[in-house]
Amino acid sequence: xxxxxxxxxxxxxxxxxxxxxxxxxxxxxxxxxxxxxxxxxxxxxxxxxxxxxxxxxxxxxxxxxxxxxxxxxxxxxxxxxxxxxxxxxxxxxxxxxxxxxxxxxxxxxxxxx
Amino acid sequence: xxxxxxxxxxxxxxxxxxxxxxxxxxxxxxxxxxxxxxxxxxxxxxxxxxxxxxxxxxxxxxxxxxxxxxxxxxxxxxxxxxxxxxxxxxxxxxxxxxxxxxxxxxxxxxxxxx
Numbered sequence: 001x002x003x004x005x006x007x008x009x010x011x012x013x014x015x016x017x018x019x020x021x022x023x024x025x026x027x028x029x030x031x032x033x034x035x036x037x038x039x040x041x042x043x044x045x046x047x048x049x050x051x052x053x054x055x056x057x058x059x060x061x062x063x064x065x066x067x068x069x070x071x072x073x074x075x076x077x078x079x080x081x082x083x084x085x086x087x088x089x090x091x092x093x094x095x096x097x098x099x100x101x102x103x104x105x106x107x108x109x110x111x112x113x
Numbered sequence: 114x115x116x117x118x119x120x121x122x123x124x125x126x127x128x129x130x131x132x133x134x135x136x137x138x139x140x141x142x143x144x145x146x147x148x149x150x151x152x153x154x155x156x157x158x159x160x161x162x163x164x165x166x167x168x169x170x171x172x173x174x175x176x177x178x179x180x181x182x183x184x185x186x187x188x189x190x191x192x193x194x195x196x197x198x199x200x201x202x203x204x205x206x207x208x209x210x211x212x213x214x215x216x217x218x219x220x221x222x223x224x225x226x227x
Contacts, residue, residue: 031212043157043203045214056214091156095212100145100164102215104157 002094004105012111016081021108023075023092031095032075033102034067036060036088043091049075082112115140115206119218127226128196134189134221136204145207146187147215148178152200160202163187174198199225 005024013019023032034046047057049067066078079086089109093102116139126132138144145164149157161172168180178189187204201222205215 033214035215042219043205043215043217045216048212048214050212058214097212099162100207100212101147101159101162103159104149106156 002096002103004092004094004103006090006092006105006108008108009106010109010111012113013082015084015112019079019082019110021077021079021090021092021110023077023105024073025075025094030097031102032067032069033093033095034077035091035093035104037091037107038088046077046090048095079110082110084112086110087112115144115208115216117204117206117216117218119202119204119221121221122219123222123224125224125226126194129193132189132191132194132198132223134202134204134223136187136189136218137185138187138204138206139185140206140208142208143182146178146180147205147207148172148176148187148189149203149205149217150174150200151203151220157203160189194223194225196225196227199223 007022032049035043037043045058047061048055064080069075089107091107092105095102118137147162148160150160151157160176161170163170163180171177176191180187201220203220204218207213207215
């Protein structure tokens, strides 16, 4: 099972500030995903990223969100101007092109105050 | 659009008892189905998956699940639960062309009593 790390584990930020959440896959993958889980709710899809391009995004993923692989390894999610309702656990996932399995990182807990 | 329903929000079972967690999906074609487990404060760990073939699939930690197309169900089972199985369990569905987004159910919280 591929290993995925996410940094930071917990981020506290003030409303209106920009945050960058990082995902570091230990092995080579082509498919990347971001999901979020608001406390007590289900896991929701945000965006998928394939071959250095967004392949699909949800209605949650508005202009305040962006993703990129700046150095070919790290996979980042940026929220430009955070809102209170962005408080959630954000999970990065890697997709295996052969098994179609998705492997999730431990998550980053984002708290917007 | 695909969707998943987990009708049981919370289930309590005694240690050593059998377990069945229900999952119903909605998808137009043959779905890719998954069960994940989430321990408190942790990420999601894949328990098992179904893509095609044998409708009874085996996973890790002694779990199994059965795909029933006629009932649009993919229920998770374990013959004898252990205290360490206490966690949140999520069923998810993906599109049949693979590597697509997963749509999750709302989860079932499992409590184990001695």
